[in-house]
Amino acid sequence: MEKCEICKKEHETLMFYSGKLEVKSHDFHDWITDVICKECAKEAGLSIIECHHCKREFTEQNHNGRRINENYYCYYCLKELFTKCHSCYEYEKRENLTEFRGGWFHETCLENRREHMTEWESEPLNLENNKFKKLKHKRCFGIEVEIDDDDLPLYELQETCFASRNDGSLENGKEFVSPILQGDKGYEAIKEFCKITKFCKHNTRGSVHLHIDARDLSWVKIKKYG
Ligand SMILES: [Zn+2]
Ligand SMILES: [Zn+2]
Numbered sequence: 001m002e003k004c005e006i007c008k009k010e011h012e013t014l015m016f017y018s019g020k021l022e023v024k025s026h027d028f029h030d031w032i033t034d035v036i037c038k039e040c041a042k043e044a045g046l047s048i049i050e051c052h053h054c055k056r057e058f059t060e061q062n063h064n065g066r067r068i069n070e071n072y073y074c075y076y077c078l079k080e081l082f083t084k085c086h087s088c089y090e091y092e093k094r095e096n097l098t099e100f101r102g103g104w105f106h107e108t109c110l111e112n113r114r115e116h117m118t119e120w121e122s123e124p125l126n127l128e129n130n131k132f133k134k135l136k137h138k139r140c141f142g143i144e145v146e147i148d149d150d151d152l153p154l155y156e157l158q159e160t161c162f163a164s165r166n167d168g169s170l171e172n173g174k175e176f177v178s179p180i181l182q183g184d185k186g187y188e189a190i191k192e193f194c195k196i197t198k199f200c201k202h203n204t205r206g207s208v209h210l211h212i213d214a215r216d217l218s219w220v221k222i223k224k225y226g
């Protein structure tokens with residue numbers, strides 16, 4: 001039980017209000033910064049809104065929730081039930097959104113984005129439970145692939161774990177950068193990338209760079225790799 005700041009009576013549920021408030025049967029209240037009861041709120045002419053989900057009541061001036069499809073949701077329920085589309089930033093139920101690279105999108109927003117997106121980040125490869133049958137060494141590595149082709153299958157490439165960069169050294173193409181690769185999982189990631197790019201145009205401007213994790217190597221060994 002808490003005391004209403006205006007009528008001083010105890011109430012089961014109170015609502016937060018901060019601001020100047022005039023209640024007819026009480027004195028004028030300057031800057032109330034605490035909680036008031038529903039009766040006092042009504043008497044002061046505040047409209048009360050109820051959360052569609054948890055049924056908690058709020059004064060309209062002091063909610064942080066939002067009206068979605070005619071229903072009002074309080075701040076807490078909004079966070080729990082809805083997710084913001086990462087493209088249009090509208091709240092939406094999770095089941096109506098599609099996941100893409102750790103973000104959630106409306107299907108139409110995602111399609112728009114895919115059409116216009118030419119640069120994007122790589123997706124880290126989960127290297128847990130990795131196997132080492134195809135690539136026996138445990139050393140981590142990464143590759144950069146430059147492809148000079150003005151008709152790249154970008155839509156499919158966005159599904160791989162590779163990042164895309166607009167590269168100044170290429171006329172029309174792009175550079176694709178892998179996340180940290182290792183063992184068979186790294187091998188599979190490269191295979192998937194090659195499957196998509198095998199029909200791309202190749203010329204002398206394109207190239208492949210290999211980076212290996214050399215943090216534990218001595219200079220003598222690094223020379224050997226080179
Ligand atoms: Zn009261
Ligand atoms: Zn609620």
Ligand SMILES: [Zn+2]
Pocket residue numbers: 085086087088089090105106109
């Ligand atoms: Zn959207």
